[in-house]
Amino acid sequence: MMTPLPALLLSQMKMLSSPNLGFSRTLRVDTFDQLGKLLEQMASSVENKALVLTEAVLQRIPLSSQWLIKRFTLVVSQGFSALLTGTRQVSSDVIVQNNLTRNNDIDDDNYLLDASITFDRGLISSFLLELGTLFGRHSQTCQDLEQYREVLEPNNAALQEKFTLLLLECLLKQPEVIPTEGSDNLNFAACQHVEDALSKQIAQERLLNRVTTQIRKSLDLSVIMTTALAQVREFLELDRLVIYKFNESNLIHEHPSIPGCIVYEVRASDTISSVLNCEEKNCFTPTTECWTKYRQGFTLAVNDVYKTYVSERCLLNFLEDVKVRAKLVAPIMFENKLWGLLIAHQCYEARNWNESEKNFLGAVAEQLAIAIHQAELMKSLTQEKQSLEQRVVERTMALHDALVAAEAASRIRSEFLATISHELLTPLTYVIGMSSTLLRWSFGELSQRQRDYLQTIHDSGEHLLEMINDILDLSQIEAGKAVLNNTEFTLKEVAELIIDSLQEKATTQQVDLKLDVLIDENRRFCADVRRVQQVINNLLSNAIKFTPEGGSVTLRLWCEDGNAVFQVEDTGIGIPEEQLPQLFEKFHQLDTPYRRRYGGTGLGLALTKQLVEMHRGRIEVESTVAVGSVFTVWIPEQPSE
Numbered sequence: 001m002m003t004p005l006p007a008l009l010l011s012q013m014k015m016l017s018s019p020n021l022g023f024s025r026t027l028r029v030d031t032f033d034q035l036g037k038l039l040e041q042m043a044s045s046v047e048n049k050a051l052v053l054t055e056a057v058l059q060r061i062p063l064s065s066q067w068l069i070k071r072f073t074l075v076v077s078q079g080f081s082a083l084l085t086g087t088r089q090v091s092s093d094v095i096v097q098n099n100l101t102r103n104n105d106i107d108d109d110n111y112l113l114d115a116s117i118t119f120d121r122g123l124i125s126s127f128l129l130e131l132g133t134l135f136g137r138h139s140q141t142c143q144d145l146e147q148y149r150e151v152l153e154p155n156n157a158a159l160q161e162k163f164t165l166l167l168l169e170c171l172l173k174q175p176e177v178i179p180t181e182g183s184d185n186l187n188f189a190a191c192q193h194v195e196d197a198l199s200k201q202i203a204q205e206r207l208l209n210r211v212t213t214q215i216r217k218s219l220d221l222s223v224i225m226t227t228a229l230a231q232v233r234e235f236l237e238l239d240r241l242v243i244y245k246f247n248e249s250n251l252i253h254e255h256p257s258i259p260g261c262i263v264y265e266v267r268a269s270d271t272i273s274s275v276l277n278c279e280e281k282n283c284f285t286p287t288t289e290c291w292t293k294y295r296q297g298f299t300l301a302v303n304d305v306y307k308t309y310v311s312e313r314c315l316l317n318f319l320e321d322v323k324v325r326a327k328l329v330a331p332i333m334f335e336n337k338l339w340g341l342l343i344a345h346q347c348y349e350a351r352n353w354n355e356s357e358k359n360f361l362g363a364v365a366e367q368l369a370i371a372i373h374q375a376e377l378m379k380s381l382t383q384e385k386q387s388l389e390q391r392v393v394e395r396t397m398a399l400h401d402a403l404v405a406a407e408a409a410s411r412i413r414s415e416f417l418a419t420i421s422h423e424l425l426t427p428l429t430y431v432i433g434m435s436s437t438l439l440r441w442s443f444g445e446l447s448q449r450q451r452d453y454l455q456t457i458h459d460s461g462e463h464l465l466e467m468i469n470d471i472l473d474l475s476q477i478e479a480g481k482a483v484l485n486n487t488e489f490t491l492k493e494v495a496e497l498i499i500d501s502l503q504e505k506a507t508t509q510q511v512d513l514k515l516d517v518l519i520d521e522n523r524r525f526c527a528d529v530r531r532v533q534q535v536i537n538n539l540l541s542n543a544i545k546f547t548p549e550g551g552s553v554t555l556r557l558w559c560e561d562g563n564a565v566f567q568v569e570d571t572g573i574g575i576p577e578e579q580l581p582q583l584f585e586k587f588h589q590l591d592t593p594y595r596r597r598y599g600g601t602g603l604g605l606a607l608t609k610q611l612v613e614m615h616r617g618r619i620e621v622e623s624t625v626a627v628g629s630v631f632t633v634w635i636p637e638q639p640s641e
Helices: 007-012 029-045 092-098 121-133 140-150 159-170 184-219 223-234 291-295 312-320 355-440 448-478 491-510 529-547 577-582 606-615
Strands: 024-026 053-054 070-076 082-088 112-118 240-246 259-265 300-303 326-334 336-344 487-490 512-517 525-529 552-560 561-569 618-624 628-636
Touching: 024 029, 029 070, 029 082, 029 112, 029 121, 029 159, 070 121, 082 240, 082 606, 092 618, 112 240, 121 140, 159 184, 184 223, 184 240, 184 355, 223 240, 223 259, 223 355, 240 577, 300 577, 336 355, 355 448, 355 561, 448 606, 448 618, 487 491, 491 529, 491 552, 529 552, 529 561, 529 628, 606 618, 606 628
Parallel strands: 512 552
Antiparallel strands: 024 112, 053 070, 070 082, 082 112, 240 259, 240 336, 300 326, 326 336, 487 525, 552 561, 561 628, 618 628
């Protein structure tokens, strides 16, 4: 049993009506200072950074007379927050006569303070706001204090208990301020009352902390509700504790047609009748005053239904049917809407609900609202996840069907092109052969016009043959039927051979065709020589075709990290930057004013890229309009067969 408090301690102490067990009393200045140091000690024990302020922070600020006689110690943190204030017992005349300042106090060593200590978040928040105003609303200090207002939350139950015990120990050691006679019995009784109140408050804080922890650890709303209700019912010694949920329409509309029903319930014993799923359809309407109060967050306490609802026969009959004699109701607010009610029932006798019980039930309702918010958020996320998964499945199936269809279309197209191309090769060969024969061995004199016609037939046939061969090559590559025939060859000889084959074409177009070999002339390389020749030939032919008269085309050759590097540089018309990404697509031609002039099928570069990639190589292009282009090809050395 705790040692009884001194007589004057209890005679001057009065417990506040709030559930935080703060108190107001007259204290000696040395006792006040000890309590301030005690708060500073608590601030150093919290895990998170704590704000600790005393009246010393106001030293350089012009203050009114009420602040000149005020002392305080303020602690703000996420684990523990408290405010100790004291007003010096000095008359206004004394203040004026002595011109009282922080540096010119009177009777410094022996004066009394009307002191109070509180843990109430609202009071602490108001003090922070008032303190910030002293520094100026736009000052940095005011902004810093505003941030600490946002971290205020219920004190940790363990820290609250620790401080309460230290506080009692400190007060028990203090001498009485004014001795009184014949107050021992009163002192002991008052001490016991304070001790009981403190013990109950500590138990409340612990229970609220457990409920909060359960909510943070679990997302199962049913488990949270059932567990929390059982613990709260037992603690408050209730006959029945229920949760009344309003219809979903209540969260959207101001006036629901049917309020709702009881969705959770715990009872002291099976002898207490169950009201689970019970609906109240007639008496509780949106027009009633209590409905408005609930929506504003007020708690309703009814000590005796026969006294409170004597004029509301409908509601009284309903409460009689469900066996309710006294009730305590706290609103559960969700997203600023009235989600439901947390209702405590005494079934057989009246009960005077105290302020501590009202505030405690309200705090529990706030925590349950957090659990509801978590559950609704998880429900929404789950639905969104399921919907997203379904869309992914549908999109995957659609993409798979599209891929199958595309592969089928590509295969049919490739087969069609290959078939047609093969069917065209034979007659085309005859056309080219016969026209060439007629140009060389005419059986009579041909006019210049006839010779020009034959030459056009021959050139067109060769152009068509080139295009058909490109189509066949692309079809084989896309069908996966093309294979490399790797052999060793001399890089310089291949480069010279290609240059020689295109020299006549370059001369005809008055383009300077040059070769720049930067390797040993005997350097051998392993790859598909025919495909390599095809790549370089396509690049050089394009460069010559798109280079105006008087321009130049250069083929450079070097080796780099096991790659043969072929670079074709020209001084041609160039390629617009926006067209570079589509340059290697099939049937793509430059969209320029020169398109009709230069012609082409748009297959050459597409085939070139495919042939390079068959060798696991790469091709890059740099180009500037009206300046020229540079194509660079890296072909890795292939394993010999």
